[in-house]
Amino acid sequence: MNTQSPSGQSPLQSPSPVIVALDYPNKEQALAMAQQLDPAQCRVKVGKELFTASGPLVVDALHQLGFDVFLDLKFHDIPNTCAKAVGAAAELGVWMTNVHASGGRRMMEAARNEIAKKNHQPLLIGVTVLTSMEQQDLADIGLNVDPQLQVKRLAQLTEQSGLDGVVCSAQEVGLIRETCSAEFLTVTPGIRPAGAEQGDQRRILTPEQAQQAGVSYMVIGRPITQAAEPALACQRIVESLRG
Numbered sequence: 001m002n003t004q005s006p007s008g009q010s011p012l013q014s015p016s017p018v019i020v021a022l023d024y025p026n027k028e029q030a031l032a033m034a035q036q037l038d039p040a041q042c043r044v045k046v047g048k049e050l051f052t053a054s055g056p057l058v059v060d061a062l063h064q065l066g067f068d069v070f071l072d073l074k075f076h077d078i079p080n081t082c083a084k085a086v087g088a089a090a091e092l093g094v095w096m097t098n099v100h101a102s103g104g105r106r107m108m109e110a111a112r113n114e115i116a117k118k119n120h121q122p123l124l125i126g127v128t129v130l131t132s133m134e135q136q137d138l139a140d141i142g143l144n145v146d147p148q149l150q151v152k153r154l155a156q157l158t159e160q161s162g163l164d165g166v167v168c169s170a171q172e173v174g175l176i177r178e179t180c181s182a183e184f185l186t187v188t189p190g191i192r193p194a195g196a197e198q199g200d201q202r203r204i205l206t207p208e209q210a211q212q213a214g215v216s217y218m219v220i221g222r223p224i225t226q227a228a229e230p231a232l233a234c235q236r237i238v239e240s241l242r243g
């Protein structure tokens with residue numbers, strides 16, 4: 001696994017699988033949250049809302065705070081455009097970035113090959129089926145397939161294309177472990193501690209269930225960032241996983 005420090009400071013190598021999704025409309029709010037969190041307990045994720053509003057500056061600021069950053073922009077375009085976008089992400093020094101696996105083999109291979117040219121090579125993963133989607137959502141877009149089967153299919157394609165892992169629901173990790181190599185990473189949003197609001201997520205598990213399923217990393221947003229005491233919420237989850 002790539003443990004290179006994006007900040008150029010001592011490598012984080014956080015043993016925690018938790019990645020906190022900083023879904024905020026501006027850099028100030030995102031950094032205010034990050035300052036309450038501990039880089040030894042979690043990594044952070046910059047997604048479309050925050051990056052569109054703040055751009056690379058927020059990534060730099062999070063690196064300065066000592067965090068590994070997952071740049072979650074889910075690129076999906078023709079191979080050349082996707083590869084160049086992933087290359088630009090690599091130059092930001094991020095720890096992990098991603099593309100949509102449904103962009104296909106040639107798109108993913110182009111992205112992988114672009115990263116291979118860079119000095120800093122982030123982990124590159126493929127989004128399978130969004131955790132907000134269920135069978136009816138797939139049917140609505142003409143995919144008459146069980147979500148689990150589609151995840152399995154896209155995970156195999158992603159591994160064959162030379163990427164490091166996938167984004168999927170923790171519910172599908174067992175299936176992926178049966179069909180992909182042991183090193184293949186599973187990054188799982190749709191994590192909801194017992195009693196937390198499900199919101200728009202559909203294929204969910206609790207942090208403890210996700211850990212039992214064998215996930216590599218779990219992405220947790222609102223259950224931490226919208227908690228009354230976010231730092232405590234994060235700490236409780238991390239401790240429940242250690243226990």
Ligand SMILES: O=c1ccn([C@@H]2O[C@H](COP(=O)(O)O)[C@@H](O)[C@H]2O)c(=O)[nH]1
Nearest residue numbers: 021047129130131189190219220221222
């Ligand atoms: O399939 C996917 C891919 C990405 N996400 C992202 O993860 C977080 C989840 O946030 P919560 O507040 O814990 O629901 C969010 O940034 C999504 O863009 C996902 O949920 N599912």
